[in-house]
Amino acid sequence: QNVSYPQTWKGLKVLIMSYSNMKPLSSASHKYIAEWVKSGGTLVYCGKDDDPFQTVREWWNTGDTLYDRPSDQLFQQLSMPSFAPEAEYSYGKGNVVVIRKDPKEFVLEKNNDDRLVTTVKNIFEKKGNPLRFKNYFTLTRGVYEIVSVLDESVNNDPYTLQGVFIDLFDPQLPVLREKVVYPGEQSFLLNLSRVDNSKRPQVLASASRIYNEKVSRNQYSFLTKSPINTTNVMRVLLPVQPKECNISDNSRNKLTDFEWSWDETSKTVLLTFENNPEGIEAEFKW
Structure with missing residues (x-):
């Protein structure tokens, strides 16, 4: 779905993909994959291409388009035979490695992923980049x-x-x-x-929706709404430590059942109070 965006391919050397069960929305994506391989990328295609979804009425087998499976159209773009057998193929400056195993087979039994891991490891080493394993x-x-x-x-x-x-x-x-x-x-x-514009007062995290934010030289206020019988915990970013924190209900009655504390490291206030779907107004002054 994102193959048309250049950033998708930035820094990508090896792409592991499969059409096992999940299928492409259209053939348009294959053009971008083929271009990436042609410019030097390596595609590792895994799958037997024999699941029931290969035969649903879709773009690859309707109208003037007649393929037994969507991967056939991809392989055609890559100058490969339809239902390409397990092997390594060259296309432009890049390569395609076909492994005729469905992805689920790699995890059903111990060490069943050896072929995939070894293949990817060898590809990276050929490109001068050792494969690094992490947890x-x-x-x-x-x-x-x-x-x-x-x-x-x-x-x-x-x-x-x-x-x-x-x-x-x-x-x-x-x-x-x-x-x-x-x-x-x-x-x-x-x-x-x-955080963008960290000097600007703003709510960073909250168990509520925030409305009607107002900022002045030494004041920040907003309206917050959330379900009744729930407690709101929020972090509010401010330029300096506030001198006052006031909380009021939707009738502008000041509330006292709330807590707030300042954290100098983050320049944030931790504010807690009981939510109200009609709205609670919070106001900070410094």
């Missing part, structure tokens, strides 16, 4: 850091992040300078170093 996955999306450490992998080492983070998997939204993720654990963090 974790990391993903960065904007201000968010996602980490998962596997408990049945090449080692049992934890993964450590250092910086200034808000732990979004902790209901108290603590600020951390270091987060250690152990095997079998996942972590979802907000990285404060990635």
Whole structure:
């Protein structure tokens, strides 16, 4: 679905793909895959291409398009035979390796993935890049850091992040300078170093929807709404430590049943109060 975007291919040397059960939405994606292989990429195609979904009425077998399976159209783009047998093929500056095993077979029995791992390892080594094995996955999306450490992998080492983070998997939204993720654990963090315009007051994390934000030289306010009988915990970024924090209901009656505290490291306020679907207004002054 994203093959038409140049960033998808940036830095990509080896692509492992399969049409086992899942099928491409159209043949258009094959043009981009073929172009990437032609320019030097290596495609590892895994699959027997014999699942029932190969024969559903779709783009590859209707109208003027007559293929037994969608991969046949891809292989045609790559100057390969239809239902290409297991082998290695050259196309332009790149290569295609066909492994006639469905992905599920790699995990059904111990060491069933040896062929796949060895193939990928050899490809990387031919390109002058040794294959590195790890026990974790990391993903960065904007201000968010996602980490998962596997408990049945090449080692049992934890993964450590250092910086200034808000732990979004902790209901108290603590600020951390270091987060250690152990095997079998996942972590979802907000990285404060990635926040745009960090001098601007803003709600970073909250158990509610935020409306009607207003910012002045020494004041920040907003309306927050969330279901009744739930507690709101939020982290609010401010330029300096506030002198006042006021909470009021939708009738502008000031409330006293709330708590707030300042964290100098992150320049954030931790604010907690009982939610109200009619709205709670929060106001900070400094």
